[in-house]
Amino acid sequence: MAKYVVTGNKVSIAGTDVSAGVARAELTITSTEVDVTDFASGGFTEVVGGLKSGSLSLDFHSDFATDGINDVLTEDLVGTLVQIVLIAGNGTAPTDATPSYTANFLVNSLSPVSGAVGDLSTFSVTFPMSGSVAKAVA
């Protein structure tokens, strides 16, 4: 068993490693719930999974330098699909203990200007996934 403290999950957006500009990453994969309760259900509801979907939440540190997050996630990408690869378990390459998750996400929101005076400029996004997610362990 190997629980871990998050220090270095890897985040690549359209092929560029932006991990150093990310403070939090959360990939969630969900399924709808389809009720299949019938007279033989013994008085309990029964469900099966319906369509699956996903979302990726990221907290960024704004950075306009070359290869900084604002140079990679530019405003013209809003409304388009981008491929994002995550490696969990503080990994840099996919293994059983540090699997990678690759999927297309809709860039539905960006905040190129953000932050109150005196604070580090940051912004958060939640991108919906389009299509399936591919997991790799090697």
Next chain:
Amino acid sequence: MAKYVVTGNNVDIGGTDVSASVARAELTITSTEVDVTDFASDGFTEVVGGLKSGSLSLDFHTDFGAGALNTVLTEDLVGTLVTITLIAGNGSTVSATTPSYAGSYLINSLSPVSGAVGDLSTFSVTFPLSGSITKATS
């Protein structure tokens, strides 16, 4: 890499620099999510981007001095479109690391009188963007 603490993002309303009265500025550009899931989607939802929109949130310090914020953002502007230009990255001039974002915003709300006894008089707004955003890096 150049993350930055917000100390001097530039905010220009209708051609007047009001930065000295702004404590926070956040520009968000968003896209709607259009479902394109079909029988070939392998059990996952698929999406594409739809119409884009934006909003600008600003926290102001009330100021009725000559040429100050409340003489620029006046009540007769409520219900009208105003051009607002932001320069990110604490820039005063436009560059690759201090890009500008210009857009036309609906003045949908103002609070010329605000604040509890003992507090600095402040007010916050969120103006919806009308039309596109123009980004400049020089």
Next chain:
Amino acid sequence: MSIAAIRSGIAANLRTISGLRVFEEIPDQVSPPAAIVSLNSIQYHQAFSGGLNIFSFTVRVIVGRAAERQAQRYLDLYSEPTGDSSCKSAIESNRTLSGACQDLIVESMPNIGSITVNESDYLAAEFAVTVYA
């Protein structure tokens, strides 16, 4: 980026103030007006891949013996938000410390008071500096 480089960078910025002696380590003897750059705390792991650590420094400016009027006048000058003797302006004059950090900010001057150095009481002000590197 290293702590030593950050400390040197802050000290270099402070040395632009005419007449202010600047120390990167606590000196054996203090001859005011003097500024001492001290590391208070570090928050590690503020971004993935070691992309950000947050360093908290205190710049302690010792202006003179507590009873001296000149000490209080120095304190005003060093505490000003702007001006040739402003510690805040000097520290923020080169916010990347010539590449030693990504950005910094002088958050506040939270303390003014007496400190005892070599059995003498001096008037001193502390500046809280946050460095992102």
